Amino acid sequence: MQVAEQHDVAPEVVRELAGFLERRREQIAQRWADAPLFSTVFTVSRDEAVEACKAVVDALAEVARAGRLEDIDAPGFRAVKDQLGRMAASRARAGFGPAQIAAEVAGLREPAAALLSAEFESADEHAHACALALAVLIGTLRLVVMETTLSAGEELIARQRQQLLEVATPVIRLWEGVVAVPLIGTLDSARSQVVMESLLEAIVEQRARYAILDITGVPTVDSLVAQHLMKTVAAARLMGAECIVSGIRPAIAQTIVHLGIDLGSIITRAGLADALAHALTQQGIVVSPRPDAGANAR
Incomplete structure (x- = not known):
């Protein structure tokens, strides 16, 4: 991640910004509640959106009080990271890309800046410094949202990959006491672990005495694949x-x-x-071929 330009903000300006956020908490929240980032996520009631906005304002005020305007790891952000992540994920599901989500977060500055400028009689240097501090703080909020969004995306990809592994490794009950795992594709370490776990669970649930590992769909078998197979066989025997x-x-x-x-x-x-056939024979079950219908007719 690119390091943002550092801004030197006087301590008194930071304190004034924190006080502003605390005083104008309700008004800022009311204006933010109509912004797409909040209004399109909290659709049940506007009050729910307002409360979410208040939580974000409180987080920004805490970060300002600590004087850590450009620190995405400031403790004040911890309380709202999950909420911000859910909001960004909701916008992503609606088809919005990271740049659009970042622009929506940046758009929160203008309503707050309008309230901030109303507190000053003239646009002097001090007012400009406070506006700059607010811009820096909103910029940091944008980075927090992006970082949270990326982390949530990585977790989602990991969960989906695990689900795909499980779907691609079904355990089939062929007969009473007999289960099978038809393997298709490359058998790597991650998938081998899923195969072993799924098979052992099926052995317990089905009270299986025989487990078949069918590797017809496995393109190649090397020493690593063979090692995985032998570990699975050993684990099944222990069960x-x-x-x-x-x-x-x-x-x-x-x-x-x-x-x-x-x-x-x-x-x-x-x-x-x-x-x-081997598993059935070992259990004393004899499966006879179907009689030829033509032969019976004669």
């Missing part, structure tokens, strides 16, 4: 379930042999149907 790995294609089998990976302790089958 009382036997793991079967299916879908090992000839090319993958050659790669495993070439890498010297020992899968001797793991039950493997060519395909998912073979793995299911």
